[in-house]
Amino acid sequence: MNILHITPSYKPAYIYGGTTVSVSRLCEAQADYENTKVTVYTTTANGEAELKVKENTPVLVENVEVWYFKRQTKDHTHFSIGLLKKVFQTAKNFDAVHVHSWWNTVVIFSVLICILRGVRVIVAPRGMLGEYTLQSQKKSPKSIFHKFIGKKLLKKSFLHLTAQIEREEVNYAEDDKVFVLPNLLSLPKQTQEQKVTERTKNTDVFKLVFMSRIHHKKGLEILFEAIRRFKEKHPKVTLELDLIGKSESIVYEESLKKLISEKELEKQICWVGWLEGNQKFEHLEKSDLFVLPSFNENFANVVIECLSTGTPVLVSDKVGLASYVEEKDLGWVCKANSVESLLQTLEKAIDNSKKRDKIRTVAPKIIQDDFSSEKLAKKYIEIYQKIKNTGKTK
Numbered sequence: 001m002n003i004l005h006i007t008p009s010y011k012p013a014y015i016y017g018g019t020t021v022s023v024s025r026l027c028e029a030q031a032d033y034e035n036t037k038v039t040v041y042t043t044t045a046n047g048e049a050e051l052k053v054k055e056n057t058p059v060l061v062e063n064v065e066v067w068y069f070k071r072q073t074k075d076h077t078h079f080s081i082g083l084l085k086k087v088f089q090t091a092k093n094f095d096a097v098h099v100h101s102w103w104n105t106v107v108i109f110s111v112l113i114c115i116l117r118g119v120r121v122i123v124a125p126r127g128m129l130g131e132y133t134l135q136s137q138k139k140s141p142k143s144i145f146h147k148f149i150g151k152k153l154l155k156k157s158f159l160h161l162t163a164q165i166e167r168e169e170v171n172y173a174e175d176d177k178v179f180v181l182p183n184l185l186s187l188p189k190q191t192q193e194q195k196v197t198e199r200t201k202n203t204d205v206f207k208l209v210f211m212s213r214i215h216h217k218k219g220l221e222i223l224f225e226a227i228r229r230f231k232e233k234h235p236k237v238t239l240e241l242d243l244i245g246k247s248e249s250i251v252y253e254e255s256l257k258k259l260i261s262e263k264e265l266e267k268q269i270c271w272v273g274w275l276e277g278n279q280k281f282e283h284l285e286k287s288d289l290f291v292l293p294s295f296n297e298n299f300a301n302v303v304i305e306c307l308s309t310g311t312p313v314l315v316s317d318k319v320g321l322a323s324y325v326e327e328k329d330l331g332w333v334c335k336a337n338s339v340e341s342l343l344q345t346l347e348k349a350i351d352n353s354k355k356r357d358k359i360r361t362v363a364p365k366i367i368q369d370d371f372s373s374e375k376l377a378k379k380y381i382e383i384y385q386k387i388k389n390t391g392k393t394k
Helices: 018-031 081-093 105-116 131-136 141-155 164-169 193-200 220-233 250-262 277-285 301-308 322-328 339-351 353-370 373-390
Strands: 002-006 037-043 058-061 064-069 096-100 121-124 158-161 178-180 205-211 238-244 269-273 289-292 313-316 331-334
Touching (some): 002 081, 018 373, 096 373, 105 121, 164 178, 220 339, 238 277
Parallel strands (some): 205 238, 205 289, 289 313, 313 331
């Protein structure tokens, strides 16, 4: 197959978090599939800056042909005349066109161009059609656009969703035009059985870890308050949190650092910054519990990355993988936007060392089996083929 992916940002623009990682991995895994060519149209977006890459010319990135186009805007609209012109000229040349994200001109105009040119287009909104996003933009120009134009474009497209929670939010789409497949990720291959007790031997400190894009929807303010209350209730237990990630907003980062100071948690919370590759997995592996109390998360790549190292997870019920965590018994789930629920669930996780040890033993193999890049890449290509041949996903 000849596959085109359109995305407003691509590696190495990791400032945009998990979407950049998972879209890149999907493209690379498909490119490794027999008789498949993968092309990416993207922009030079890298936050407020631009990637230092060759523009308007194909660049081979991990066996994927990537075209980076200059932006005319430096914000989240990512407007790029060159990219949209290229889509108009070439969209019909591909067997499958898979567009990632929403709420930016790259995606919206690319979808419109494909529809006008009679090209079957697949849209992966990446959680941007969720209740949290739409409620936060109620009565805004985006909300009005979505009501009168956005929904019409989406109904003429095929939708790729990454978790069942996202499917429930996009309830206006027809079943035969929707498919649910998880993100692809690069995961460590080694088993962790020999390392089960490595962390648990240190009983002096219970190490929490948060790793994600630093954003208000991640529930960090609630996590800080839960840690403060835990400190008051359990003065004999030393609880520490490593905060791994970065934000597009320096103002928001500074507000969090101020909050940490106000709650007198400077000794409990360590701001690590952004980690990649082996450093990331090593840090996750050495932690006792990963925590992600998000208000909204369509998938959460980091949950899978964390479990692949054997580290148990605690997530909110608004995280797309929450049902998977419960089904496989790989951690704990709390209610979103509730300090009390997070605190109680955190206490349960800390008390249950037997379950944590079991998760360290079984989680890596479960994740390798369920999220094999080779298996998932094949499923994606099979869906593309069905859409091409019949115009249906099922």
